[in-house]
Amino acid sequence: MNGNVFDLAIIGAGAVGLSTAWKIQRHYPDMRIAVLDKEAEVSAHQTGHNSGVIHSGLYYKPGSLKARLCVQGRDELVAFCREYEVAHDVCGKIVVAATEDELPRLDKIFATGLANGLSAIERIDARQILEHEPYCRGIAGIWVPYTGIVDFPGVCRALAQLIPRVNRHSKVITGAEVVQLYRKGNVSYIETPRGQVQARYVIACAGLESDRIARMDGLRPQVRIVGFRGDYYDLSEQGMHKVRNLIYPVPNPAFPFLGVHFTRMVLGGVECGPNAVFVFKREGYGKTDFDFRDTRDALGYAGTWNLFCKHWRFGLDEYRRAFSKARFLKQLQRLLPGLVMEDLVPGRSGVRAMALAPDGSMVDDFAWETHQNAIHVLNAPSPAATACLAIGDEILAKAQEEFAWN
Ligand SMILES: Cc1cc2nc3c(=O)[nH]c(=O)nc-3n(C[C@H](O)[C@H](O)[C@H](O)COP(=O)(O)OP(=O)(O)OC[C@H]3O[C@@H](n4cnc5c(N)ncnc54)[C@H](O)[C@@H]3O)c2cc1C
Known part of the structure; x- marks a missing residue:
């Protein structure tokens, strides 16, 4: 690798790393930035395996980073996609209560949405649900006009092209797995199979590997990443007409997952999912994938066992559904009773990085920590892809404050 000395190295070319790099690059055009990713392409993990939804900010605790950055980032993302011609469509979504006992939770979500500034959301009744989605059955719902769909890998490719246009010495370097990270004086040395990179500052946005990169850098994070x-x-083809846009259930408040939903994809097709199954390999997309180190790290951690103890029934149900199309269909039929086996064909999968505390609780909000000349993003779950540009601004501000950038 030639020209391996940079002002800033960003580890991870997902939505968060690339947005952060772009925001910093635009603010400091003279800064030489290297974005390093271990895979051959950008957005190879969470960002490229997600549902492709521009979230509205409906569910998140008012005042949290998630709530603020989702709302801010959503609008900015749409503007970015317009400007750089990335496929997107702000088509809106409905959240649907199938049974009476879900109504109090639907009310709560509605109130949270209003508190987060979503003044255009509407409570809808069973007839209005049918107007939006003729095959959907529910007793009440929420219409959310802000929600959209987007090509997140397209967003990342656009960002990766924009960065070196601002500074021709900046690079997005793929196939560069960070295997060692150490500091001498005020310079960080980063070893990759493509050579050594030296940088004055480091920002790590490594998704499923974020806790390991933090430990490699000498930080001792309280949390550990567990994959779901x-x-x-x-x-x-025969089932496609049964969904027009996006249909979501009322989520279980005990989990940071939104429940299996129906999503029209911006590049074509309709997907149903995702469920949430504990994985034995962090970047394992197959049902039986296994990695010794990942399994040892997860099962050797008290937080994982505390999580299992608290939520064993939910976990078991999700496992059963993962291996049974009939059970998956049954869950989908709560909202679309007319769906049949032949309407479903197995699709892809994604793995979420969940930061787990030792007591088994899942860290809810976005989280980053400073360590000497580095910032480590330790938790960037959904809606971090939606919020990526706003997260980039937030990390820029953090770097300015912590590193006295002017
Ligand atoms: C199934 C699923 C559905 C989701 N749906 C949505 C949705 O619809 N809308 C939404 O807003 N959010 C959604 N999310 C969440 C969203 O995708 C993530 O919050 C977001 O993509 C996180 O981005 P990131 O850049 O932090 O992580 P990632 O996209 O995972 O990027 C991390 C990068 O770091 C790289 N890396 C890791 N280790 C190293 C190393 N040692 N050296 C170099 N590089 C390294 C990886 O290769 C990877 O490219 C979903 C997530 C999943 C998994």
């Missing part, structure tokens, strides 16, 4: 795979089914 989400499997999708595609609607077949």
